[in-house]
Amino acid sequence: MTHDAPSLPQAFLDEIKSALSEKSWSLDPEEINPHLEDWRGNYRGHSQLLIKPASTKEVAIAVKLCAKHNIPITPQGGNTGLVNAGLAHGEVVLSLKRMNTIRDVDPLNNSITVDAGCILKSVHSAADDNDRFFPLSLGSQGTATIGGLISTNAGGVAVLRYGMMRDLLLGIEVVTADGEIWGGLRGLRKDNTGYDLKHLFAGAEGTLGIVTGACLKLLPTPRTATAWLALESPEHAVDLLSLFRNEAGDTVTSFELMHKSGVELAAAEITGCRDPLPNELPWRVLVELSFADEKLAQSTMERVLEKAFESGLIADGTIAASLTHAEEFWKVRESLPLVKRGFLTSVNHDISIPVSRIPEFLKECETKLKSDVGNIDIFAFGHLGDGNLHYAVAEPASAEHPIVKAQADHITDLVHTLVTSMGGSISAEHGIGLLKRHELPDHKNPAELETMRRIKRALDPQNIMNPGRIFTV
Ligand SMILES: Cc1cc2nc3c(=O)[nH]c(=O)nc-3n(C[C@H](O)[C@H](O)[C@H](O)COP(=O)(O)OP(=O)(O)OC[C@H]3O[C@@H](n4cnc5c(N)ncnc54)[C@H](O)[C@@H]3O)c2cc1C
Structure with a gap:
């Protein structure tokens, strides 16, 4: 859609206004504006209508009306996405932000059921309140929503141990492109009853339906040991990773590589950021281990680092002496995407x-x-x-x-x-x-891309769900 896209039909707007509560839609450009710019100010969208439902039922009503009038929709969560997928370019914006209820926490089943508009940080807090842990962790966690994290299949800093968002998803609730509600919020680890459809929505970027709720895996809260290390080369870093995996197995939770130049810029530019180990060597690694027992975590870290020093893989390093100290390390790593130059x-x-x-x-x-x-x-x-x-x-x-x-x-x-x-x-x-859409055909197998298109056509025959993102049908 271009800026010249025709305005929305009056009959559609009238039906939206009478079907949804007054708080659930807006035509006010001032209210719509913040939804039309990405956080870095790189992209700008446009839209006449913001729908901001308070419930799954309202999402379904809105989508049914959009389908009836053939009006395209762009779902939006925290708007922290980095590939120009969640900004409307003429479509109606459907923001999930008002749907932010933690529906249920089941510590014995190790699961949490939430609205799609819940912010990741609030899911962390709810898990923590129940002596549990939700492992997805990334720099945007104070703003990104569960629906957005599912729709981008977000990764972050603990994928090595816990997997991507898809791996943490037990069940899903979706409003399909024709406005039906699929209530698949099962908290099961085993469910072989045919195709596992929830995975289609993980990474779909809003092109197949609107995620309105999710049941997510929780874990017992781990005790961690965190180290900041200085190294000579990426070769050393790869060998060091292999040493850690051999010695500490799946307890290796994060293994982050950084060049010293980025660390120095972060320390100079970002408030509260300090280089933990100023050093002439060019590369840094932040490594974290997770155990049920804190002493075991620390002693394993010390044991592996001793071997790493002995074999010359690292030249300098420091183990965090407290959680606050570990947070200082993480602050540097998480500030890197915010460094200007x-x-x-x-x-x-x-x-x-x-x-x-x-x-x-x-x-x-x-x-x-x-x-x-x-x-x-x-x-x-x-x-x-x-x-x-x-x-x-x-x-x-x-x-x-x-x-x-x-x-x-x-x-x-x-x-x-x-x-x-x-x-x-x-x-x-x-x-x-939209950012990499033109490149995809050069990098994806044609048969794979065509299968994706067939799935899209089957689930969204009118092509109203975030059209044009990922590919054109
Ligand atoms: C500082 C910073 C650090 C980051 N670090 C990482 C990182 O380490 N790893 C990583 O993977 N990502 C990272 N990101 C990217 C970003 O946080 C993720 O893409 C996030 O998953 C998007 O969530 P959101 O709620 O902001 O979604 P939005 O940006 O609003 O939307 C993203 C996509 O999901 C769709 N969508 C949103 N909600 C729904 C819904 N309910 N149903 C259907 N579709 C929906 C949108 O249409 C769009 O296509 C980072 C971003 C920032 C700003």
Whole structure:
């Protein structure tokens, strides 16, 4: 849809107004405006109508009316998505934010049932109040909603141990594209009664239906040991990860790689951020282990680090002495996406490749970019344990003329071509949206893409659910 899209039919607006409570819709541009810009100010959308239902029933009524009048809908949660998928470009905005009730916590079943508009942080708190733990953790957790996290199949910093959002999903409630309610909020670990449809909605970016509720896995609260380490190279980091996995098995929860340049920028730019271990070595690793017992967590960390020192994999390091100390480490890691030169103003890539090939990728990509584009700066960091890097290409501090922004498409093409040639993915955790839609056919198997289109046509024959995101039908 373009800015010239015709205004919504009066008959549709009249039906919406009479079917929904007055608080559940708005035509006021001032109220709609904040829903039309992404958090970085990179994208701007437009829409005439905001629907903000208070219940699943109201979502179903609204979707039925949209289907009746053939009006496209963009579902929106916290609007923290990074691929221009949740901003309306002429569609009606359907915000789940008012649906934010924790419906039920069942500590014995280790599950929590919530509205889709619940913010991740409030799910953490509700779990904590019941002496339980919800493991999904990412920088946007104070704003991102459960519906958005499911719809992007979010990852974050503990995927190594607990998996992505999809892996934490026991049941789902969805309003389908024809406005029916599918109440699939079962809190079961075992349910082999045919196709497991909930997984279709994980990562669908709102293109198949509207997630209105979810039943999520909880775990007993773990005790953690956290260390900040200085290393010579990504090769050392990959070997260190392997050592940790051999010695500590699945207790390795996070293994985050950062270049020292990003850490230094975060410490300089972001309030409350401090470099935990100023050091000349170029790379840092933040590693976290989770156990049921705190002493065991600490002693295992110490034992593995001793071996790592002995074998020369790390040259310096510090173990967090308290939770507050560990939070200081995490503050640095979580601030990296907020660093201006390193991320906010650079050309970014959210890629994954087999862990074993990451050192080779880093070397080859930098060489190619520097010979093709010029003397650019690279800020690479990410979830090394998952083979997921955030790879930012930035203007050099000394640049007289911008070269990166001017060649953004060429840079991305170069990075993504190399990623695909190494068996990787051009979107590890952020999704496709409108941002990478044009690239997908070059990187996805045609049969796979066509199967996705068939699923979309079957579940949303009118193409009203967030049309054009991921692909065009
Ligand atoms: C500082 C920062 C750090 C981040 N770190 C990470 C990270 O480590 N790992 C990671 O994976 N992501 C990360 N993200 C990305 C982001 O937080 C996720 O994409 C998040 O999952 C989006 O949730 P949201 O509620 O904001 O959804 P939105 O941005 O509102 O929407 C995202 C997509 O989901 C759809 N959608 C939203 N709600 C629903 C619903 N109820 N039903 C159907 N479709 C829906 C939208 O249409 C859109 O396509 C980060 C973002 C920021 C700003």
